[in-house]
Amino acid sequence: xxxxxxxxxxxxxxxxxxxxIEVKIDTGAYTSSxxxxxxxxxxxxxxxxxxxxxxxxxxxxxxxxxxxDVRVVKSSNGKSQARYRILTEIELFGKRYPIFLxxxxxxxxxxxxxxxxxxxxxxFVVDITKTxxxxxxxxxxxx
Numbered sequence: 001x002x003x004x005x006x007x008x009x010x011x012x013x014x015x016x017x018x019x020x021i022e023v024k025i026d027t028g029a030y031t032s033s034x035x036x037x038x039x040x041x042x043x044x045x046x047x048x049x050x051x052x053x054x055x056x057x058x059x060x061x062x063x064x065x066x067x068x069d070v071r072v073v074k075s076s077n078g079k080s081q082a083r084y085r086i087l088t089e090i091e092l093f094g095k096r097y098p099i100f101l102x103x104x105x106x107x108x109x110x111x112x113x114x115x116x117x118x119x120x121x122x123x124f125v126v127d128i129t130k131t132x133x134x135x136x137x138x139x140x141x142x143x
Contacts, residue, residue, distance in 0.1 A: 005127070070085065088101060100119075
């Protein structure tokens, strides 16, 4: 059975050492993405700076990835662009899932991570009247 997820939540990305990151559930997007800037390739490493003003401890944190690829992604305005993509893990409802994230500069966006259909399908059903279902469960287990 598919788990119910609300329109927004907070998730952990254990391999990136990011916790309680706000995610927006976006059924309009096929791919999932994470908000970065200054994406560069140096000595076969993909480097980028994570942007999340809500988390001063993570804001401007630099990441290096040795495994990445490039995907052509159609943005919400219909334009296609090549974006780097990484494979990592996301933790929701106490469970870890593999997730591909494309790196995008979403400076103007409210949420640093978007979860798209490719990740949600077969795992979750979206209830737009709910928020933070996974995060509330996590808090309940911590106490």
